[in-house]
Amino acid sequence: MDFFSKVRDNLKDPKKKALTQLGIYAIFFIFVFIVLNNSGNSSTMDYIPEETTDIVSNYEYIYKINNNDVINQITGTLKSDEDSFNYNSLNYIKKDSIIYFNNTPVTIDFDVDRYKYDKTELLIENSDSKTTYTDSSKIVYNMSANEYFTLLNEVNNCSTMDCTIINVSIAVESDTYINHVIIDLSNYYGYKYIVEINYNNINSIE
Numbered sequence: 727m728d729f730f731s732k733v734r735d736n737l738k739d740p741k742k743k744a745l746t747q748l749g750i751y752a753i754f755f756i757f758v759f760i761v762l763n764n765s766g767n768s769s770t771m772d773y774i775p776e777e778t779t780d781i782v783s784n785y786e787y788i789y790k791i792n793n794n795d796v797i798n799q800i801t802g803t804l805k806s807d808e809d810s811f812n813y814n815s816l817n818y819i820k821k822d823s824i825i826y827f828n829n830t831p832v833t834i835d836f837d838v839d840r841y842k843y844d845k846t847e848l849l850i851e852n853s854d855s856k857t858t859y860t861d862s863s864k865i866v867y868n869m870s871a872n873e874y875f876t877l878l879n880e881v882n883n884c885s886t887m888d889c890t891i892i893n894v895s896i897a898v899e900s901d902t903y904i905n906h907v908i909i910d911l912s913n914y915y916g917y918k919y920i921v922e923i924n925y926n927n928i929n930s931i932e
Contacts, residue, residue: 784931790922867896871914903928
């Protein structure tokens with residue numbers, strides 16, 4: 727007599743029916759438990775965290791600083807630990823936080839580190855709000871001037887004015903990487919002060 731025939735016969739026997747039904751339920755729940763457990767393990771084993779490959783190591787850049795309609799421009803190339811740039815028609819090289827002109831350490835009157843790529847990402851991460859435009863990849867982030875200057879460790883007048891109520895706008899356009907940034911500090915200065923940054927050939931420089 728096979729297993730199923732024996733089960734049928736036991737179900738017909740009043741003395742064995744209750745015990746047989748209990749056994750059937752036990753087998754069913756064990757089967758469900760095994761299926762669910764295997765399903766969970768499979769899902770866990772198949773999941774592989776996505777590796778971060780979008781690490782920026784080199785790029786070309788153009789900074790345009792519109793200070794009340796007086797425009798200063800910096801163009802440069804960042805490669806590994808060397809940053810070569812042109813400012814006021816002079817060529818500089820920055821290595822290990824030291825700026826050189828004709829192989830001589832110098833101090834220049836503009837902080838070329840102020841709006842670098844990593845600082846832009848820092849500002850984005852700490853923004854108070856953002857607006858995404860559906861017709862492009864443009865996103866506008868907002869934060870207080872107080873937060874902005876604190877993050878950049880920049881000299882400011884926040885000790886004599888309430889920078890918490892002054893808004894700083896940071897507009898970003900990107901595809902794989904951030905490629906265009908506009909930082910509007912006009913509300914803080916009380917006149918037009920806009921920094922425009924373009925990044926090109928990101929991770930494509932030999």
